[in-house]
Amino acid sequence: MTQQPPVGHLLDEALLGEPVASTAGGADEFVLEAVGLHKRYGHNEVLRGVTFGVQRGDVKAVLGPSGSGKSTMLRCLALLEPVESGEVRLEGRRIGVREARDGRLVSLPERVLARERREIGMVFQRFNLFPHLTALGNVMIGLTEVRDRDRKEARTIAQSMLARVGLAERERFFPSELSGGQQQRVAIARALVMNPKVMLFDEPTSALDPELVGEVLAVMEELAREGMTMVVVTHEVGFAKRVADRVIMMDAGSIIEDAPPDEFFGNPRQERTRKFLEAVD
Amino acid sequence: MEFDTSIFFEALTSPAYLEGVQITIALTVVAMVFGLILGLVVALLRGSANRVLRGIAWTYIWIFRALPSLLLLFLVWDGLPQLVPALKGDWFSAFIAASVALSINEGAYAAEIIRGGLLSVDEGQRLAARALGLSPTKVFSKVIAPQMIRVTIPPLSNDFVSMLKLTSLASVISLQELLARSHSAVSTTFKFAEYYAAAAVYYLVLVSVFMVVQAQIERRFVWMSQGSSGLSRVQRVRQFATIR
Numbered sequence: 001m002t003q004q005p006p007v008g009h010l011l012d013e014a015l016l017g018e019p020v021a022s023t024a025g026g027a028d029e030f031v032l033e034a035v036g037l038h039k040r041y042g043h044n045e046v047l048r049g050v051t052f053g054v055q056r057g058d059v060k061a062v063l064g065p066s067g068s069g070k071s072t073m074l075r076c077l078a079l080l081e082p083v084e085s086g087e088v089r090l091e092g093r094r095i096g097v098r099e100a101r102d103g104r105l106v107s108l109p110e111r112v113l114a115r116e117r118r119e120i121g122m123v124f125q126r127f128n129l130f131p132h133l134t135a136l137g138n139v140m141i142g143l144t145e146v147r148d149r150d151r152k153e154a155r156t157i158a159q160s161m162l163a164r165v166g167l168a169e170r171e172r173f174f175p176s177e178l179s180g181g182q183q184q185r186v187a188i189a190r191a192l193v194m195n196p197k198v199m200l201f202d203e204p205t206s207a208l209d210p211e212l213v214g215e216v217l218a219v220m221e222e223l224a225r226e227g228m229t230m231v232v233v234t235h236e237v238g239f240a241k242r243v244a245d246r247v248i249m250m251d252a253g254s255i256i257e258d259a260p261p262d263e264f265f266g267n268p269r270q271e272r273t274r275k276f277l278e279a280v281d
Numbered sequence: 282m283e284f285d286t287s288i289f290f291e292a293l294t295s296p297a298y299l300e301g302v303q304i305t306i307a308l309t310v311v312a313m314v315f316g317l318i319l320g321l322v323v324a325l326l327r328g329s330a331n332r333v334l335r336g337i338a339w340t341y342i343w344i345f346r347a348l349p350s351l352l353l354l355f356l357v358w359d360g361l362p363q364l365v366p367a368l369k370g371d372w373f374s375a376f377i378a379a380s381v382a383l384s385i386n387e388g389a390y391a392a393e394i395i396r397g398g399l400l401s402v403d404e405g406q407r408l409a410a411r412a413l414g415l416s417p418t419k420v421f422s423k424v425i426a427p428q429m430i431r432v433t434i435p436p437l438s439n440d441f442v443s444m445l446k447l448t449s450l451a452s453v454i455s456l457q458e459l460l461a462r463s464h465s466a467v468s469t470t471f472k473f474a475e476y477y478a479a480a481a482v483y484y485l486v487l488v489s490v491f492m493v494v495q496a497q498i499e500r501r502f503v504w505m506s507q508g509s510s511g512l513s514r515v516q517r518v519r520q521f522a523t524i525r
Contacts, residue, residue, distance in 0.1 A: 110417050118414035128409035132427040132504050146414040174504045
């Protein structure tokens, strides 16, 4: 095990300057729900009726072979892709669509979607940091351009958050000067300062060198410990076992298994899950 | 060898040449500014979801990249007033005509460069910016544009230098820019070498000044914490090349 940087308190009202949105409300409430999501690209049906929910404070790990629709599902949940049918609910409220006169659901215009996306944090496999901004600039941009915080305030918040993910000394560095693990921690900080109600992770450690995986997982585990609601698409079986409250298996655009980790890994019901777990191990 | 240096230096410092240089610079800047605006609009239209808009952009590039700049100058200066009588007034000067013709011309080239710049920005950038909740306008201005500008600086600088020289074509529609001034000086004195050499010096100086400006601009787009002051030009170019 390589040495991990210290991870500080991440969901901190004092740091954000406002109540922490992710932990407010009842623990058994569904924060994010997918109801019968269908999505196709041309003739290719990527999601064939995906339904599941994440309760407040829970971590849902999503496993499955590549091409099974995991990433697409996450993008639909983050309102980055419109769905053909079905709906996404945030705290019980349908988001991303409005009802047309004939009763059909139509996607909201991009401008309105942008506003709804503030509540949902997203972390990508390839980090997708903005290369023209420093680590600090990457964390600040959402605060100044979306949350309308003034620059001074945004800087203070961003600096504290970078320190909490162990990157206080790197705030002046540009993404091209950071390791993959450092970049991904900046990306997590960038999402966290927006005070999201839920965090979505799309294979956050898949693009990392093996020795850098730990530092990113450490931040995610701390987040989970503090009660952030999370959906994590991952190949890290260890992480799923340790941290997840429930594990989902996706195959060919459907959820074929949804169980607590000991059941999922100890005694999977589906043959397909069993085969997949054998292949991953 | 016959080369009268006193005539050469006299030409170099003559008010006629200085005025000509001012017109050359003004026309270059005006044509580039409007050309870039046109280019940006056309490039964005080419990426539009609307087929008609895409078609308009494609046609624009198709036509105005094909037409020689000189032909375009004649068309705007002589042809257009014939079709649009309103342009027959005195206000429609050679400078305006040249600005219009060269802007249209530059717009077609810039559109392709800018389109290439837009395509060079990783798809994940737009995705991350949208996921953060940035409005469509801010996704473009805060995230896409800076990255696009960076890759378009070298080719657009090339265009700028070309434009500086293309303005000399406007001498054929009677615009009194630098080349026209040397022409008229030559036609009365027959001192070809002296007057043309003086014009050549000005073009050389103008392009050199611009090269310094370009280097300054590029320096602002080196995204490294150490800044670019410690980097040699070769290192900067290398950094430019490796980022994408």
